[in-house]
Amino acid sequence: MKIKNRSVSDRIYLTFVYVVLSLLCASIVLPMMQVLTVSVSPVEVINSYGFHLFPTRFDFSGYREVFRNSLIWTAYGNTIFRTVLGTALTVLLTFMGAYPLSKKSLPHRPFWTALIVFTMFFSGGLIPSYMLIKNLGLMNSVWSLVLPGAVSVFLLLIVRNFISALPESLEESAKIDGAGELYILWKIIMPLSMPILATVSLYSAVGHWNAWFDSMLYIRDEHKQVLQLILRKIVIEGTIDPAAGGGTDLIEKPVNSESMKMATLVVSILPIICVYPFLQKYFVKGTMLGSVKG
Amino acid sequence: MTKKRIGKRLAGLAAAGLLTGVLSACGGGDAGKEAEASDPSKPVELDWLGYNSYAQPDPNADIVKMVEEKFNAKFNIWYVDAQQWNDQVNVKFAAGEIPDVLQIREQIPKYVANGILAEISEDDIRKYAPTYAKVIDDYDASLWNTVKYEGKIYGLPSINLNGDYPQAMIWRKDWLDKVGIDKIPETLDEFETALKKFRNEDPDGNGKKDTYGMSDYALRYIMGAYGMPADQANYVLKDGKIEFAAVQPEMKEALALLNKWYKEELIDPEFITGENTGGYWADSQAFYNNRIGLTGNGMFYHWRNELFGDGDEGGGQYQNFKKAQPDGEIAFGVPPVGPDGQSGAPQWGVNSVPLGITPKAAEDPRKVQTILTMLETSFTDYDYYTTVLRGEEGVDWKEETDGSVIAIKDPNDANASFKRGAQVFNMMENPEFGKKASKQLYAFGDSVKTKGYPPVVVPAVDSLSQYSGNLGKLQQETYMKIIIGEQPVDSFDAFAKSFMDNGGSQVEKDVNEAYQEMLGK
Numbered sequence: 001m002k003i004k005n006r007s008v009s010d011r012i013y014l015t016f017v018y019v020v021l022s023l024l025c026a027s028i029v030l031p032m033m034q035v036l037t038v039s040v041s042p043v044e045v046i047n048s049y050g051f052h053l054f055p056t057r058f059d060f061s062g063y064r065e066v067f068r069n070s071l072i073w074t075a076y077g078n079t080i081f082r083t084v085l086g087t088a089l090t091v092l093l094t095f096m097g098a099y100p101l102s103k104k105s106l107p108h109r110p111f112w113t114a115l116i117v118f119t120m121f122f123s124g125g126l127i128p129s130y131m132l133i134k135n136l137g138l139m140n141s142v143w144s145l146v147l148p149g150a151v152s153v154f155l156l157l158i159v160r161n162f163i164s165a166l167p168e169s170l171e172e173s174a175k176i177d178g179a180g181e182l183y184i185l186w187k188i189i190m191p192l193s194m195p196i197l198a199t200v201s202l203y204s205a206v207g208h209w210n211a212w213f214d215s216m217l218y219i220r221d222e223h224k225q226v227l228q229l230i231l232r233k234i235v236i237e238g239t240i241d242p243a244a245g246g247g248t249d250l251i252e253k254p255v256n257s258e259s260m261k262m263a264t265l266v267v268s269i270l271p272i273i274c275v276y277p278f279l280q281k282y283f284v285k286g287t288m289l290g291s292v293k294g
Numbered sequence: 295m296t297k298k299r300i301g302k303r304l305a306g307l308a309a310a311g312l313l314t315g316v317l318s319a320c321g322g323g324d325a326g327k328e329a330e331a332s333d334p335s336k337p338v339e340l341d342w343l344g345y346n347s348y349a350q351p352d353p354n355a356d357i358v359k360m361v362e363e364k365f366n367a368k369f370n371i372w373y374v375d376a377q378q379w380n381d382q383v384n385v386k387f388a389a390g391e392i393p394d395v396l397q398i399r400e401q402i403p404k405y406v407a408n409g410i411l412a413e414i415s416e417d418d419i420r421k422y423a424p425t426y427a428k429v430i431d432d433y434d435a436s437l438w439n440t441v442k443y444e445g446k447i448y449g450l451p452s453i454n455l456n457g458d459y460p461q462a463m464i465w466r467k468d469w470l471d472k473v474g475i476d477k478i479p480e481t482l483d484e485f486e487t488a489l490k491k492f493r494n495e496d497p498d499g500n501g502k503k504d505t506y507g508m509s510d511y512a513l514r515y516i517m518g519a520y521g522m523p524a525d526q527a528n529y530v531l532k533d534g535k536i537e538f539a540a541v542q543p544e545m546k547e548a549l550a551l552l553n554k555w556y557k558e559e560l561i562d563p564e565f566i567t568g569e570n571t572g573g574y575w576a577d578s579q580a581f582y583n584n585r586i587g588l589t590g591n592g593m594f595y596h597w598r599n600e601l602f603g604d605g606d607e608g609g610g611q612y613q614n615f616k617k618a619q620p621d622g623e624i625a626f627g628v629p630p631v632g633p634d635g636q637s638g639a640p641q642w643g644v645n646s647v648p649l650g651i652t653p654k655a656a657e658d659p660r661k662v663q664t665i666l667t668m669l670e671t672s673f674t675d676y677d678y679y680t681t682v683l684r685g686e687e688g689v690d691w692k693e694e695t696d697g698s699v700i701a702i703k704d705p706n707d708a709n710a711s712f713k714r715g716a717q718v719f720n721m722m723e724n725p726e727f728g729k730k731a732s733k734q735l736y737a738f739g740d741s742v743k744t745k746g747y748p749p750v751v752v753p754a755v756d757s758l759s760q761y762s763g764n765l766g767k768l769q770q771e772t773y774m775k776i777i778i779g780e781q782p783v784d785s786f787d788a789f790a791k792s793f794m795d796n797g798g799s800q801v802e803k804d805v806n807e808a809y810q811e812m813l814g815k
Contacts, residue, residue: 044617046573047582070707127388134389217385220373222350229375236377256708258573 062259357715460746519632761797
């Protein structure tokens, strides 16, 4: 309807936008449909040619396998635990670090800021990090997953900029009414910063949910490993020709079926898919709020 | 103490040059070596990484306890992800965490230079593990050469029994019947006739000309008819000299034939992306879907079509095939015989991942002795071997009346037996016991065994790891282009030259030197 009233160039532009968006959408939805279909299909359907976008025959053996695999559920618990703990820590530390840096009255403020920003560009590297974690005694514990990345400089700077943009008069008026520094922080600044903190927690939660490399390095016990690592293991298994590695293989070694692999994928992405639509508005809002304002 | 010292030294260097050969330079000053046996009254403590680590074993599992008691040892079993072994293990090594026993999945010279591997004296091996040593001697004495570096033994060679069997060439038996061929093709001419009929006589009977003869898995068998299956940067031994298979003039003839077959549409044009379109590596979707009638990347146990009693459905790939084509039949083929009478299937070779001990273990004679005794026991004591390999009788496996061992599948957890401690202490495969436990299966394997080309056993050289990626890519691209006719067959000579110029000559020179050294000449 509306499109009619617009100029030709606008219409061309909009058509172009919608075509690109539809293609983008299809490129995301189609693989999802394939995964869903394969996860509920019997092996002869999976091995047949063509796309499998709609299930033709059903076989839930993949899901049965997944639900029997206790390791997946333990890993699930670990991932949820690290996500909650890690996100809470990140929000708390980022906020408490950003607030003083946003104060012009902080002595040597440029120095402290530069010191923190420095770490954004230089890091110790893999092996020094590993040794650090090891010598701190964090190996094989959830702390090795949440502490190293607890404060992200990037997020810290976003929060700092956000707080700087809050009107100073708010604080002044609170001071006149007799509020102390901590009271101002928790009762004035914190509630006003909610949008940016939501963004920070979302970034951090998604990061924790998807992380696996740290778990591979630092966690020795299989039952302490995170979901993504277990997932990776299940999905890769069996695709590599042992001839290439020269490994020994038990002939009767059980092989994960494709439907089980895809079922695992579905089970593990489902929660984040359910949560995402409700959170994504914060993403949009938060990034906008973090940028230069008014 | 020692562990820390090695650790610091390693870590510093690793940070600088990430595990290069530099370490040997400063590794020499190890004067104060505390070579003394640990207190014999206490169990000997071993950091154990000498297994596949498919899943994490429970340290209190019965099998672990049994082995600990039997050898008066205490194990600290490391668990690393089997699919990311090198990534994980290299970081640990660089940080100074080194086990006592490990599978050697890297090149031995590299590990030796970095102080990860210690020499194992041949006297010790022969003294504490005589049966094992004899099995290796009898099976293939050249296996000892694979673990030697500068004349010293740095690992315990192991045998992959399945590598003794070439890969299986599989025909669609029902298609052969349909087009009126009652004998399994044996020569290149007979192959050509059969493949032509597959293409032109509608063997799947759907009225459409949508079938082909073969796809990419069978290519290497055709090359085998000309003397060697060229695959990326693999070697071939010619008159005592190691050369690259890819550049041999015989391969030009093979490519000419394949190009002719491609033009006649005997080869599925989709061979470029492969007949396996996902899933387990031995699957061939093109074969399952009536597209081709000849395949061959799996092993005899993948395609086993002889059923052992009730409830047995055959090999995994045979089952998948039957599910896709309930009326289809397969037959095991033989690699085609070429113009000069040569033939052979690709083969993995018996050489498997060797087991090594680290300087930490070598310092303590008791550790060395325990490790070798454990190895010896798994070569002399069948019950012990079966238990450490397969788990507990009645829980993880049961014995049939003929003595073959059948795995009991745990309905709740596919990895249950690994968790109960199976496949942790078996150290390596014992071919004799392996055949005994799977009598029927190997009898079947023997019945369909064909001629094969096992890989040439040579030491790894640095230049190969440097160039093999590009060389392999060059080989695959050129071969493919010649087969589909994008390049003329005569361009093979230019390819051979460019292959040798771009690192091939360098690798060939290095590997021949190393080979002569390995042979002790």
